[in-house]
Amino acid sequence: MLIREAKASDAEDLARFINMAADDLPLHFWQKSVGPDGDPWAHGKERAARETGSFSYRNAWLTETDGKVGACLLGYPAEDDPSPIDPETPAIFVPLLELEALAPGSWYLNVLATYEAFRGKGLGSALLAHAEQITRQSGRKTVSLIAADTHLDALRLYTAKGFQEVARRPVVKGDWQVDAAEWILFTKSVA
Secondary structure, three states, X not given: OEEEEOOHHHHHHHHHHHHHHOOOHHHHHHHHHHOOOOOHHHHHHHHHOOOOOOOOHHHEEEEEEOOEEEEEEEEEEOOOOXXXXXXXXXXXXXXXXHXXXXXXXXXEEEEEEEOHHHOOOOHHHHHHHHHHHHHHHOOOOEEEEEEEOOOHHHHHHHXXXXXXXXXXXXXXXXXXXXXXXXXXXXEEEOO
């Protein structure tokens, strides 16, 4: 298994991983962004292929096994002094932003996702270790991440790797169809 930096040409895989990690919330948002006649996947791929922005390929690493992409890590440094939440922010994102603000100065692991065919092979553990290495290299002392309460395998993995639960917020659903009831913030010191 190889861990490599993502490239703009990985945008299709990145859009899928980003969407998987958040239970179709990105796809829901992308559909609203492009309207009923637009292609939400094309919008997601376009965002992933950008040079800048949180979901840029420049913030992502992929695993490859026998030349096939199996898993994704996407993250970046959190703000040292989080800004207040813009009142225009869609309600569905407010709990996530509230939780992110509880881990200022951390390295925020926004996406950790594995294609089903590659699960149970240690890719998630390898990417978590890689995230810790990136955190240290960036001069940060803490890794933070947010998971849905329904991602039981991921929750077990995070706990097994030393992540501690910090806080929870209720999931705001609106017209987004999801089983999750709570978002959970985890952190791990790597100092």
